[in-house]
Amino acid sequence: MFVHSENLRECSESRPNFLEHPNSSARLTTARGRPRNRNSTALQIQMPPRIPLSARPALALKPTTQQLSVRTYAAVSTASPTQPPSHRAADSRKTQLHRTYLSLLRSTPLMLVFQHNNLKAVEWSALRREITAALAKLTPAGEHDAIAEHTRINVIRGGVFSAAMGVAEIYDKQGGKEHGTSKEAYKLTNKKRQKHPLSPLLDGPVGIVTFPVMSPPHIKTVVDIMFPEGRAVKGLDPLALSGIQKLILLAARVDGHAASGSIGTGRVVDGKMVRWVSALPGFEALRGQVVAMLQSVGGADLVRTLEALPVSAVRTIDAHRKVLSGELDVKPEGEGEAEAKPAESS
Amino acid sequence: MITRHLTNCAISFNPFTKAGKTARIFASLLPPDARMNGMKIATTVLPRESQIGGIVDVTFKDGHNIKLDTSKMSVNDLVEEMDRHSRGLERKDDLSG
Known part of the structure; x- marks a missing residue:
């Protein structure tokens, strides 16, 4: 581009009426301030430059200071040099969500699936605040609680989640060699995932709560606040209370995560079972019970x-x-x- | 869906079947401030082995009650059923000023 305008200037000097380029008024000088190519006579008698004007009329006729507005979409570029080929564009939002959901499905031992009916933003934030505060009370002040930190509430996109679930439950079970967003994974799971017990749950506005490890006290805290049986926990923010009324616990997915070595063998349980699990004492208390029992016998x-x-x-x-x-x-x-x-x- | 003539909604569904979808989506069509405006909403999640897909029981301002088994209905069908009575109530409201 720069070479073109330089050549144009040379031409406009020798033949002023040939082509008025808007950039020709700009002085092209070297670092010393001396005009470039002054002494090259060969250039002055050169033929006019061959600019394919028909191919790029906008560049030739419009002032070059004006920026070209070319809109590009991230999803359009399909082939990426750093990404393995995937079913959908590797850098699209859906693929990214798919990756996120797949990693959640593979890493969490317990995932609660719930429906959220038109919660307002303030209700969501109040609810999250209450849960964070309640989980913080489980450990002594000043101690870091990794379980609470990695307990997350996500609103999901059902279709993408269903596809990711198909990969986690079907493709992984078959020992698929390709990555989760590959064409092969898609083809092998697309039809079969419709028969998975979780698939009817993923219609409509659905969210998930994920726990990093199985810890009954943490589960109980979250379940008691978000999905109370009967009356809600006392002392909650009124906004959080009105948000809780709009949440419905549908089901949960347990196991099937990497840490237990049980990838692809997730089980789906209903809300009743979730409440039963959350009513169990913590692991420390259970170990204590075993020790006490052994001592007495x-x-x-x-x-x-x-x-x-x-x-x-x-x-x-x-x-x-x-x-x-x-x-x-x-x-x-x-x-x-x-x-x-x-x-x-x- | 016209929801301002509803006073009472009882929705029950089995989430593990496709038949429960209509009732579930109906619950999500109620506006965010419905409870604040006096609508009573009760949702029941049926057990997994339940044979019932979904039931929607709605009471209107004039006391009219509609109870439907939504297992074989689409959401649009259900909304149409509800709106049919709601439109009559709206017309009455308009005429009375």
């Missing part, structure tokens, strides 16, 4: 029995080490074994 014997095997193994190996290192002066080989044997039996 003669736990000392059990501990001795459990310890017997490792202790005997350690003794045997230690005896063998001593024999090898010569700490024990056992000359005939048979005696070393004879010594190890009683240790084994003890």
Whole structure:
């Protein structure tokens, strides 16, 4: 482009009436302020430049200071050098959502699916605030709670989520080698995902709550606030209260996440089961119950029995080490074994 | 959908069937400030094994009651049923000034 305008200037000097380019008035000078190509006579007798005017009339005739407004859409560019080929454009919003949903489905052990009926923005924010405050109360002040931090409420796009769910539940189960947004994943799951038990739930305004790990106290806190049975939790913001009235717990998806090694085996449970799970005590409390039970039913014997095997193994190996290192002066080989044997039996 | 003549909505549905979709979508058609304006809305989620797809029970300002099994209806059909009575009420309102 710049070369063109430079050539044009040369021409306008030699033949002023040939073509009036708007840029020709601009002085093209070198860094020293001296006009460029002054002494090159070869250029002055050069033929007029071959500018394909018909191909780019706007560039040739309009002032070049005016910016060209060419609208481009991110979704239009399909081939990306850094992305593997995907069913839809790799950089489109839908594909990005698909990736997000797929990663959620693969990483969360519990996902509550709910319907939200026309909540206002203020109601959403009040509700989120209340949940954050309630979850913060579960840990002592000053301590970081990673579970609360990664518990999220998302409003989803049903169609895209359904497609992602198909990949997580069907394609992953088959041991698909391609990535989640690939053409192959789409083709293999497009029809089958309609039969998945979650698929009828994904019509209409639907949202999900995802938990990073299975923690009954956290689940209970969220379920009690968002989907109360009977009366709502006391002391909530009136805006949050009016938002809660518009939420309906539909179902939940459990398991099927990477951490448990059970990808593709997610189960769908109904709201009743979710409430039952949330009513369970936490893992610490459950472990405490087991310990208390063992102690009351003669736990000392059990501990001795459990310890017997490792202790005997350690003794045997230690005896063998001593024999090898010569700490024990056992000359005939048979005696070393004879010594190890009683240790084994003890 | 004309919702300002509704006073009472009882919606129950089984979310695990396609038949429950109509009742679910009907619940989402009620405006955000419906409860503040005095409409009573009760939604019941039926258990998973329930044979009923969805039931919508609506009472209008004049006491007229419509109860429909929405399992085989589309959302548009349901809205049309509701609006048929609502339009009559609107006409009455217009005539009385």
